[in-house]
Amino acid sequence: MLDIVGLTASIGDKAILNGIDLSVPAGEIHAIMGPNGSGKSTLGYVLAGREDYTVTGGSVRFENQDMLAMTPEARAAAGLFLAFQAPIELPGVNNANFMRTALNAIRRAHGESELDAVQFLKLARAEMKRLSMDAEMLRRNVNVGFSGGEKKRNEVLQMAILRPRFAVLDETDSGLDIDALKIVADGVNSLRGPGFSALVITHHQRLLDHLVPNRVHVLAGGRILRSGGPELAKELEKNGYGAMLAEAA
Amino acid sequence: MNAISVPEGAAGFLARFAAMQGRLPGDSTLRAAAAEAFRALGLPGASRGRRVEAWKYTTLQPLGGMSFRSAEPAGKIAIPDSPARIVFAGGRYREDLSTAVPGFACFADQPDFGELSWPDRDPMVALNTMLAEDGAILTVPAGIDAGIVHLIHAGIDGTSAHPRHMIRLGGGARLTLIETSAGSGRYLHNPVSEIHVADGAVLTHVRIQTDGTEAFHLATIYAAVAAGGTYDGFTLNIGGRTTRTEIHATLNGPGAIAHLNGAQLLTGSQHADFTSVVRHAGPKGTSRQTIKNVLAGHSRGVFQGRIEVARGAQGTDGYQMNRALLLSPDAEIDTKPELEIFADDVKCSHGATVGELDAEQLFYLRSRGIPDNEARSILVRAFLAEALDPVTNDIARGLLEDAVALWWEGQAG
Numbered sequence: 001m002l003d004i005v006g007l008t009a010s011i012g013d014k015a016i017l018n019g020i021d022l023s024v025p026a027g028e029i030h031a032i033m034g035p036n037g038s039g040k041s042t043l044g045y046v047l048a049g050r051e052d053y054t055v056t057g058g059s060v061r062f063e064n065q066d067m068l069a070m071t072p073e074a075r076a077a078a079g080l081f082l083a084f085q086a087p088i089e090l091p092g093v094n095n096a097n098f099m100r101t102a103l104n105a106i107r108r109a110h111g112e113s114e115l116d117a118v119q120f121l122k123l124a125r126a127e128m129k130r131l132s133m134d135a136e137m138l139r140r141n142v143n144v145g146f147s148g149g150e151k152k153r154n155e156v157l158q159m160a161i162l163r164p165r166f167a168v169l170d171e172t173d174s175g176l177d178i179d180a181l182k183i184v185a186d187g188v189n190s191l192r193g194p195g196f197s198a199l200v201i202t203h204h205q206r207l208l209d210h211l212v213p214n215r216v217h218v219l220a221g222g223r224i225l226r227s228g229g230p231e232l233a234k235e236l237e238k239n240g241y242g243a244m245l246a247e248a249a
Numbered sequence: 250m251n252a253i254s255v256p257e258g259a260a261g262f263l264a265r266f267a268a269m270q271g272r273l274p275g276d277s278t279l280r281a282a283a284a285e286a287f288r289a290l291g292l293p294g295a296s297r298g299r300r301v302e303a304w305k306y307t308t309l310q311p312l313g314g315m316s317f318r319s320a321e322p323a324g325k326i327a328i329p330d331s332p333a334r335i336v337f338a339g340g341r342y343r344e345d346l347s348t349a350v351p352g353f354a355c356f357a358d359q360p361d362f363g364e365l366s367w368p369d370r371d372p373m374v375a376l377n378t379m380l381a382e383d384g385a386i387l388t389v390p391a392g393i394d395a396g397i398v399h400l401i402h403a404g405i406d407g408t409s410a411h412p413r414h415m416i417r418l419g420g421g422a423r424l425t426l427i428e429t430s431a432g433s434g435r436y437l438h439n440p441v442s443e444i445h446v447a448d449g450a451v452l453t454h455v456r457i458q459t460d461g462t463e464a465f466h467l468a469t470i471y472a473a474v475a476a477g478g479t480y481d482g483f484t485l486n487i488g489g490r491t492t493r494t495e496i497h498a499t500l501n502g503p504g505a506i507a508h509l510n511g512a513q514l515l516t517g518s519q520h521a522d523f524t525s526v527v528r529h530a531g532p533k534g535t536s537r538q539t540i541k542n543v544l545a546g547h548s549r550g551v552f553q554g555r556i557e558v559a560r561g562a563q564g565t566d567g568y569q570m571n572r573a574l575l576l577s578p579d580a581e582i583d584t585k586p587e588l589e590i591f592a593d594d595v596k597c598s599h600g601a602t603v604g605e606l607d608a609e610q611l612f613y614l615r616s617r618g619i620p621d622n623e624a625r626s627i628l629v630r631a632f633l634a635e636a637l638d639p640v641t642n643d644i645a646r647g648l649l650e651d652a653v654a655l656w657w658e659g660q661a662g
């Protein structure tokens with residue numbers, strides 16, 4: 001579904017991604033772990049099309065489309081979703097309107113009819129119920145005054161409403177209480193199926209207990225250092241990155 | 250004084266005063282003094298080599314080259330439908346278009362120049378004092394809630410209007426005054442308003458300026474607030490070629506409150522100047538000012554805000570913020586905050602932000618599938634929605650939102 005080959009990217013003069021090779025087949029969930037500053041979020045941003053990163057080489061194909069040539073909105077319409085590590089606050093923008101505008105933009109791009117406010121609220125309330133979220137959050141401004149955990153849940157809600165084909169979850173589990181962690185995992189698991197894949201960036205084994213990944217990759221210094229099965233995450237939890245980094249050096 | 254010393258641009262107005270002097274209502278000595286002051290001051294920026302600090306960023310030079318007449322007494326104009334409305338067209342009261350509003354009299358019948366204004370110092374106030382033919386004299390007696398009153402001004406092509414308004418609220422009285430100024434063609438609207446808010450009274454004053462793109466709108470407001478009283482002002486400037494909103498608010502009694510908020514949405518080569526002077530004369534007063542500007546095209550926004558705290562005004566709390574969103578590299582904002590503090594127990598802050606749309610916010614929206622132009626529109630409207638936040642009256646808020654939506658449609662289309 002997603003094929004990354006030799007991807008290099010920099011910000012200003014600073015190279016951050018130094019040749020990423022990674023394929024996520026349809027229906028699979030892959031985890032990415034790695035030390036702070038190793039380039040995990042950068043990979044997410046580059047996939048989503050953030051313009052302040054310069055792609056200096058390599059390719060990203062998403063279901064046979066050249067993703068690097070597409071605008072961020074075209075990538076979203078094609079089915080990509082990035083749950084931000086630090087979700088952005090939008091003062092003055094109502095949360096429900098924001099999500100409805102996004103959903104309708106994507107529906108429009110697919111030639112589908114738009115949802116009116118009533119239809120949308122019905123859909124949103126149902127998703128919120130499944131995610132044990134308070135419907136009051138729809139009336140607030142996007143992420144403004146939300147607690148850390150509420151912001152993460154709001155990202156998961158957007159994912160549930162937009163129903164992407166490929167989700168990148170950037171530390172969506174950080175800052176969540178134990179119950180919320182389970183809800184987030186359930187949210188991802190409910191989308192799981194042959195037409196859905198995900199890249200889950202995390203520092204913790206716990207999420208991966210609920211969301212058993214097909215593969216685990218270790219990103220360090222802007223490269224995939226090692227890949228393995230779910231047991232690799234457990235090994236890291238026990239031994240840390242030190243030994244692995246030393247071995248690679 | 251001989252004719253050669255008349256400053257550029259002032260001659261036409263002075264000639265009109267000379268012609269109609271005998272027919273104007275009210276204190277003729279005051280008018281003659283105002284005419285002398287106007288002759289000496291001239292139009293700001295009109296005379297070469299003369300610069301006045303209070304008019305640092307705004308010139309009325311283009312106005313000087315134009316000639317205006319007084320409005321004819323009647324004529325067809327479109328008027329919004331509202332139950333309590335006082336309608337003026339070209340500076341004249343239009344009884345046929347107005348409704349009966351308790352406590353209202355027109356200036357032509359009961360001229361009242363008040364005591365707060367400075368015709369000897371402010372040229373546009375001198376011009377108004379010299380030429381005022383009519384205006385709204387509105388009195389709300391102590392303890393009365395007068396609800397909402399609409400004060401509507403229609404500009405008429407080729408005319409200059411100098412209405413003189415006087416609003417007095419007695420102790421504990423309440424009023425929501427919604428003032429609109431609109432019209433088409435080339436005209437000058439030069440109102441002076443004097444406002445007295447007595448002990449514990451609350452005036453909500455919402456001004457919506459959507460004058461035509463060739464119009465000049467030069468308004469001066471003087472407000473005096475007594476103990477525990479509130480002057481809650483909000484001005485939306487959308488129209489006009491050159492506009493200036495100059496507000497002088499004096500907080501006299503302990504615990505007086507003044508809000509001088511506003512938003513300016515400009516495009517093309519529009520120029521809008523928001524100038525305020527807040528005087529904390531009594532103790533424990535609160536003043537709040539947030540001005541938001543959205544500037545497109547070659548437009549220019551100005552905010553000059555001055556807070557003065559007198560020696561006895563202990564416990565003063567003053568806040569002032571000017572924000573600008575520049576939608577074009579050719580748009581410009583000028584900000585001049587000034588604090589003059591003579592008391593020691595005072596909390597005063599001011600700030601300014603100038604920027605383009607936030608790149609992270611824009612990316613967040615686009616990453617959700619929202620196209621770039623739609624995402625930009627959402628962020629501008631969000632900035633504007635926040636600008637309207639201080640206005641809590643539903644009817645006023647609705648009118649402001651409509652005006653803003655219409656402006657934004659014009660930008661997008």
Ligand SMILES: Nc1ncnc2c1ncn2[C@@H]1O[C@H](COP(=O)(O)OP(=O)(O)OP(=O)(O)O)[C@@H](O)[C@H]1O
Nearest residue numbers: 011014016034035036037038039040041042043085
């Ligand atoms: N705008 C920027 N300007 C300069 N350096 C940047 C910028 N954005 C990211 N970097 C640098 O790029 C490197 C990778 O950052 P990135 O956020 O991708 O790390 P990460 O792996 O997600 O880390 P964490 O686990 O802490 O979230 C870091 O050294 C970071 O400081």
Ligand SMILES: [Mg+2]
Nearest residue numbers: 040041042085
């Ligand atoms: Mg990160």
